[in-house]
Amino acid sequence: MTRRMIVVTGGAGFIGSNIVARLCAADRHDVVVCDRLEGADLGKWKNLAKHPVADFWWPEEMFEKLEANADRIEAVIHMGAISSTTEPDADLILRTNFALSRDLWDWCVRRGVRLVYASSAATYGDGHKGFDDEDDFASLQKLRPLNAYGYSKYLFDLYARQQAERGHAPNQWAGLKFFNVYGPNEYHKGGMKSVVAQIWPKVQAGEPVQLFRSHHPDYADGGQLRDFVHVDDVVDVIDWLLGKPEISGVFNAGSGQARSFADLARATFAAAGKEPQISYIDMPEVIRDRYQYFTQARMDRVRALGFDGQSTPLEEGVRRYVQSYLATEDPYR
Secondary structure (H helix, E strand, C coil): CCCCCEEEECCCCCCCHHHHHHHHHHHHHHHHHHHCCCCCCCCHHHHCCCCCCCCCEEEHHHHHHHCCCCCCEEEEEECCCCCCCCCHHHHHHHHHHHHHHHHHHHHHHCCCCCEEEEHHHHHCCCCCCCCCCCCHHHHHHCCCCHHHHHHHHHHHHHHHHHHHHCCCCCEEEEEEEEEEEECCCCHHHHCCHHHHHHHHHHCCCCCCCCCCCCCCCCCCCCEEEEEEEEEEHHHHHHHHHHHCCCCCEEEEEEECCCCCHHHHHHHHHHCCCCCCCEEEEECCCHHHHCCCCCCCCHHHHHHHHHCCCCCCCCCHHHHHHHHHHHHHCCCCC
């Protein structure tokens, strides 16, 4: 009997490869990755090396491959995107994050395939309108992202909701607004890695780490607040959605608890068994006027719909990440 297939775009990336790991472990579908591995020394291939993916597609052949396998594909989990909030080419961001997603949505509609896609907490902008994931068109339209990356995700959320309201939607569709995700397999992301991964070399060496000073009178240095969420927790939400084909919409994917960067740094030192050493540097002027000082996901809607996964406490999540991955010879999941 031919097995059904799940396609994970961006499946060699951070969140994508953790989704692939979960799907391969479950062994209920053939798991196909669509991505680019780029330089061999970058290590993205190592994100997949422990998992028996059924096939690997390159983005330029994706729609041809989708069409050839349409009868087998149960769902597309669309994580592929330009995720850098500092990427200067807005046209490239829109072509990749919006236009490709739009075309994939339309293909899923035509072929009766479920679609789960990556949105972002960056759609909330500076957060002055709150972090409630109300996903009617009017509520989504009121958000004001601060950069082109956030705008690209905002634009596709609007497209998805508008198309759904017009009756032009996949059998199931769900957009997830990821907050500050951390965990294994993010090592290729350079400056976009989580703060835990960025400060780990200095923590491991017993050296001081640097955090940004606050340039806001309501926040102490290092007191800027983020919703830090372990990657396992966001994969739990995706896994739950795959088991609930009747549920569609745009939802937050966070911990529901804002914590400071100083808390995160102290947790990293504690996980390494070292006393914290933290100093502060000025935030680059180029990001000061679009910097978020507070994010905190409201998780009420997915909870009300039946998601009962437990959010990993920050200290526990950082301890697991450090001791099971960062501090080991093989940090890949």
